[in-house]
Amino acid sequence: xxxRNVSDSIKIIASITICLxxxxxxxxxxxxxxxxxxxxxxxxxxxxxxxxxxxxxTTLFVMMGISLYLVWRNGLEDKQVKKALVIFAVQLILxxxxxxxxxxFRSPSGALVEIFxxxxxxxxxxxxxxxxxxxxxxLLLPYLIWVSFAAFLNFMIWRLNS
Numbered sequence: 001x002x003x004r005n006v007s008d009s010i011k012i013i014a015s016i017t018i019c020l021x022x023x024x025x026x027x028x029x030x031x032x033x034x035x036x037x038x039x040x041x042x043x044x045x046x047x048x049x050x051x052x053x054x055x056x057x058t059t060l061f062v063m064m065g066i067s068l069y070l071v072w073r074n075g076l077e078d079k080q081v082k083k084a085l086v087i088f089a090v091q092l093i094l095x096x097x098x099x100x101x102x103x104x105f106r107s108p109s110g111a112l113v114e115i116f117x118x119x120x121x122x123x124x125x126x127x128x129x130x131x132x133x134x135x136x137x138x139l140l141l142p143y144l145i146w147v148s149f150a151a152f153l154n155f156m157i158w159r160l161n162s
């Protein structure tokens with residue numbers, strides 16, 4: 001195995017691990033609230049059953065990790081790559097923050113504002129990732145679609161429970 005292959009292997013494992021770790025951090029806020037506070041909320045008829053969220057988010061975090069790898073492998077010497085990684089980090093932090101606001105602080109209204117900022121940051125991430133790797137940008141489209149759905153669900157929960 002060449003040094004490049006070893007380096008690529010480390011980068012893809014690290015990229016996926018970073019994204020899955022973000023998912024884990026979000027679950028620290030989410031998991032305890034599901035059977036308690038979240039169970040008491042009025043939800044719209046289109047709200048998925050609770051069991052759907054884990055496989056969907058796990059898949060999305062793995063896709064985000066692969067996307068991150070496809071950008072990172074282009075090298076940190078490239079200014080566009082550095083910028084893309086910073087924007088990616090911001091959106092990943094915002095992703096975790098949404099769970100903290102919605103489930104941790106039990107604030108659908110605050111989470112609604114936060115998810116709007118998250119959505120914008122995902123759009124920026126996709127745009128800059130597309131400049132470095134088209135595949136990396138395309139891999140983030142399901143994430144954007146899911147967060148769009150989550151934003152609408154968040155809005156409806158806020159409206160139904162206000």
